[in-house]
Amino acid sequence: MREYTNGETIIANIPYVAMIVMGASTIAFGFGLTLSAIWGALSYGVYGVVGVVWIMIFLCPYCAYFATRRCPCGYGIISARFVRRGDRECFAPKFKRHIPVIVPLWLIPTVCGIVALTHSFSWWLLGLTFAFVLNSYVVLPFAAMRQSCAECPQRDDCPWMSNQAVASLRNVCLCGERNREIT
Numbered sequence: 001m002r003e004y005t006n007g008e009t010i011i012a013n014i015p016y017v018a019m020i021v022m023g024a025s026t027i028a029f030g031f032g033l034t035l036s037a038i039w040g041a042l043s044y045g046v047y048g049v050v051g052v053v054w055i056m057i058f059l060c061p062y063c064a065y066f067a068t069r070r071c072p073c074g075y076g077i078i079s080a081r082f083v084r085r086g087d088r089e090c091f092a093p094k095f096k097r098h099i100p101v102i103v104p105l106w107l108i109p110t111v112c113g114i115v116a117l118t119h120s121f122s123w124w125l126l127g128l129t130f131a132f133v134l135n136s137y138v139v140l141p142f143a144a145m146r147q148s149c150a151e152c153p154q155r156d157d158c159p160w161m162s163n164q165a166v167a168s169l170r171n172v173c174l175c176g177e178r179n180r181e182i183t
């Protein structure tokens with residue numbers, strides 16, 4: 001299993017950063033750049049950062065990639081600086097418990113964009129909302145599955161990997177090996 005370079009780690013974080021930037025922009029511009037819209041956008045941005053820290057604290061310690069450069073997005077290395085390693089057997093329940101904390105990051109701008117468009121339609125806002133949805137619901141999960149999930153030794157225990165769509169991705173895994181362990 002390969003280790004990721006700094007450049008690859010930066011690239012792996014682009015879709016998430018793009019989601020937060022586009023989500024905040026959708027909220028701010030969707031509601032006319034009013035003071036409350038700007039506060040909403042800033043709050044969303046802060047939530048995006050807190051969400052990353054939350055995952056580093058409550059999920060990464062239980063991951064096989066914790067404290068290694070095999071974590072594509074680099075969270076595992078950062079997490080190891082301030083959290084102790086947890087039991088890998090707990091990864092699946094921890095995943096189920098903590099991933100819902102960040103799910104609203106996907107939902108809030110989508111709902112705000114739709115509400116804003118119904119009140120005051122503009123092609124520009126429609127494009128921004130569509131770009132957010134495309135990046136967040138297609139590009140980001142696909143990139144994650146192709147990079148980390150496809151190679152992850154915990155994929156058979158991961159709730160994210162238990163659905164049909166991802167099951168088909170297993171068949172195009174780079175080496176096709178199952179239940180691999182980090183050595």
Ligand code: SF4
Nearest residue numbers: 060063065071075076
């Ligand atoms: S692969 Fe995911 S859970 Fe594992 S260390 Fe990286 S960010 Fe954390």
